Each structure stands twice: as structure tokens, then as C-alpha cells.
Amino acid sequence: MTLDLYRADLGGRTREWLALHPDERRRRSVQACATKDVEALWSLTEAHLSLYGGSGLLASPHTFSAYRTGIRQFSQYAETQALNLLRLTPDDAQAYVLALLAQGRKIATVRGKVASASALYKALRWAGATDTAPFVGVRVPKDHEHPLTKNPPYSAAVLRRVLGVVEERLLSACGRERERLLRARTLLLLLAHTGLRIQEALDLTWEEVHLDEDEPFLTVRSGKGRKSREVYLSDRLVMALRLDRTLPRRRSHTAGMVLPFRTRAAAAKLLKPLFERVDEQGRVRSDWRGCHAFRKQTGTRLYEALHDFAAVAEVLGHADINTTRAYVRVGGRRAGKVMRDW
Structure with a gap:
């Protein structure tokens, strides 16, 4: 030996x-x-x-x-x-x-x-x-070229449609298919309602999910630079996480993890088919832009509500506020509303 x-x-x-x-x-x-x-x-x-x-x-x-x-x-x-x-x-x-x-x-x-x-x-x-x-x-x-031009965020309409597809399919799904759809809904809401990086979502453990607090939140420690931050949760995401926690775990290496898979490819494989649609000519189209587009959508939506880059940077985990500016483009839209009244 x-x-x-x-x-x-x-x-x-x-x-x-x-x-x-x-x-x-x-x-x-x-x-x-x-x-x-x-x-x-x-x-x-x-x-x-x-x-x-x-x-x-x-x-x-x-x-x-x-x-x-x-x-x-x-x-x-x-x-x-x-x-x-x-x-x-x-x-x-x-x-x-x-x-x-x-x-x-x-x-x-x-x-x-x-x-x-x-x-x-x-x-x-x-x-x-x-x-x-x-x-x-x-x-x-x-x-x-502006980052939001190269890879724009998902629109609210697209996210509503995709989540609607998941909810509709859940009505008749059972067994493994129901588990898959519930996990897809959890991942969709986790990315769209928190702005987590996909790696942060994959690394999230149940110990870092605080659902029983007055204001439920996540403790995110796996971002760039290994910094820690708290991200608060929507009521819809809280309900999805509570249900997801009851689902069976079939792989020992994901014990304690929120998501039962460890790779970006697995996340994309789960979500990408949900973004397919049939256009007016009967052709299959896809609105899929990758997981990072959820993060841009969260940044844009938060800024539209708060008008505060510092607050958005805190949620997204950006050390430099100038990085956050690349995730938000609302100036043209706001200017357009004013210019229509000229």
C-alpha cells in the first residue's frame, strides 16, 4: 500500500x-x-x-x-x-x-x-x-453598448406570463412533475423577488432562510467578496419556500440546501422551457435571457419604486454604486412620459 x-x-x-x-x-x-x-x-x-x-x-x-x-x-x-x-x-x-x-x-x-x-x-x-x-x-x-441593451431585464409582463404558466400546470400536475413545477416556482420567485445572483441562490441553505420572523429575510453570504447581507422576502416567496421545504430530498449532497441541484446548467434546464411561447404565426419563440436578467429586473423595479441607487445597491450586494447604475435604466422611460406632454 x-x-x-x-x-x-x-x-x-x-x-x-x-x-x-x-x-x-x-x-x-x-x-x-x-x-x-x-x-x-x-x-x-x-x-x-x-x-x-x-x-x-x-x-x-x-x-x-x-x-x-x-x-x-x-x-x-x-x-x-x-x-x-x-x-x-x-x-x-x-x-x-x-x-x-x-x-x-x-x-x-x-x-x-x-x-x-x-x-x-x-x-x-x-x-x-x-x-x-x-x-x-x-x-x-x-x-x-449599455449592459441593459445587450441583455435587457425581463419585463413584468413576461414574468407574469411565466409564473401564470407554472400555476396553471400545477393545477393538474402530480408526482415528480408537481415537485419539478414547485421547485421551478421557488427558483423563479427567488431570483425575481430578491435579485440574488444565480450562484447565491444555488449556495443558499435553509439555515440562512428566516421564515418565522416578523419580516422574513435571507442571509446571503455567498456573493462576490464573501460579504454578508440581508434580503427581505415577498409574501409570495415566503409561501413558496414553506411549501418547498416539505418536498422530498432524493440526493444526500443537497441536504440542507434550498435548491436540490448545484449547477447553473441545471437551473437553466429547469426554467428555460417555461419561457417558450407560440407567436401569432404559430412559431415557437423564447423569452429566455438567462438567470442574470432576473437580477436586472429586480434592480430596475426597485429603483422605479425607491429612486435610490444606494438602496438598490444594498439589496443587490454591490460594493460600488456605479455597478448598480448598469442594472437600472429608467431615465429614458421617465423622460418619455414628460416629453409626451410637451
Whole structure:
């Protein structure tokens, strides 16, 4: 019998790189670059992010997943262009940006890919594999399109229709189908009535749900920066959560969690079909814009009621009020009401 390092969790995988002698860490990193071994390159970067990233081990699974995808795609690009990863130049890095833009990638996506590649080179420098920093100073064009134009919030009409579809189907549903619809209603209301990030909703535990208070609320601790905040609940959401709590749990790894699934893909799979509709020409259309559009809808609705960016930022968990401004666009609508009376 032989002993091996524990690698089941992020901390264990990080300790594996830390346990290496610096010469061995460098050797493995150089070899991974020579063969463009995506798994090894990601493993090194993951360890460095866990140690020296802004949130370290507390970064969300989505963050790590996005970086992993970015490093895989950069490695594939380097392979097709026959680039030497250890000798990459700033011109090579800028050419990568040009290639991404030429593919029609959105500017926000390009920034994410550049951040992933930059993280890889920080890890390589940490491992002593190279001294080069090709992505320092790389220029990505500014995105002048308003975030609400690129991905607008759901309208109140769409949300009413979707929730109405769920309620109508619940009247005749039974068994597993009824459970699925009840969970879909809970998730819809959780996102639309609280403005939670989808990862915050997925991470929510029943210990953080306070339904028996005079003013029921959630304690949200899993947002960006691991900050804690309280979010108060609508009566409709309270009723949905109380009913959801009585539903059976069939998977032990979700015990204590509000939602019985752990991934964004599972959440989208549950909700996306509910947003399909048939138009006047009999064609199937979809109003689905992803989970983040619920958050923008909440921000816009709150601002229309409160006219207070600080209050909206507190609910959404934004540290910078300027971030909240990107979630709210009501000026044009309010101005339009005035201008019609001119």
C-alpha cells in the first residue's frame, strides 16, 4: 500500500503544487507548456488562483470554471498558431485579442479570455517556468453598448406570463412533475423577488432562510467578496419556500440546501422551457435571457419604486454604486412620459 496526496477538493489540489520542490514545480510547468497539456496548465493556474487570487479559495465555482474554459481555449489557439508558450510576446498576446474579436466574440467575453490567459502567466511566473508577462498592457476595445441593451431585464409582463404558466400546470400536475413545477416556482420567485445572483441562490441553505420572523429575510453570504447581507422576502416567496421545504430530498449532497441541484446548467434546464411561447404565426419563440436578467429586473423595479441607487445597491450586494447604475435604466422611460406632454 502506498500513500498519496488528497486531491478531492480545491485545497487538496493546491497543496499538491505547494508540496513540490521548486525545481520540480518548474519542471512540470515547463513540460506542460511544451506539450500544451491543458489539464496540467489549468491545475497550476487553479493552485495559483487559490493561493494568490483576489478571493483565493473562496472564489465561486463559476469563476474557476470560466478561467478553466479560458485557459483551454487559449491553449488550443496557441496550438493552432504553433506558439511557444514560454516565449510568448506582447504582439502574440495582442494578436490573440484580434483573433477573438474577428470571431465575433463580445468585448466582455474577450476581456474574460484575456484575464484567463493572464492568470496562466502569473502562475507560470510563480512556478519559475518563465519571466515573460505578455498580457500586461494588452489593449481590449471599450464596450460602449449599455449592459441593459445587450441583455435587457425581463419585463413584468413576461414574468407574469411565466409564473401564470407554472400555476396553471400545477393545477393538474402530480408526482415528480408537481415537485419539478414547485421547485421551478421557488427558483423563479427567488431570483425575481430578491435579485440574488444565480450562484447565491444555488449556495443558499435553509439555515440562512428566516421564515418565522416578523419580516422574513435571507442571509446571503455567498456573493462576490464573501460579504454578508440581508434580503427581505415577498409574501409570495415566503409561501413558496414553506411549501418547498416539505418536498422530498432524493440526493444526500443537497441536504440542507434550498435548491436540490448545484449547477447553473441545471437551473437553466429547469426554467428555460417555461419561457417558450407560440407567436401569432404559430412559431415557437423564447423569452429566455438567462438567470442574470432576473437580477436586472429586480434592480430596475426597485429603483422605479425607491429612486435610490444606494438602496438598490444594498439589496443587490454591490460594493460600488456605479455597478448598480448598469442594472437600472429608467431615465429614458421617465423622460418619455414628460416629453409626451410637451
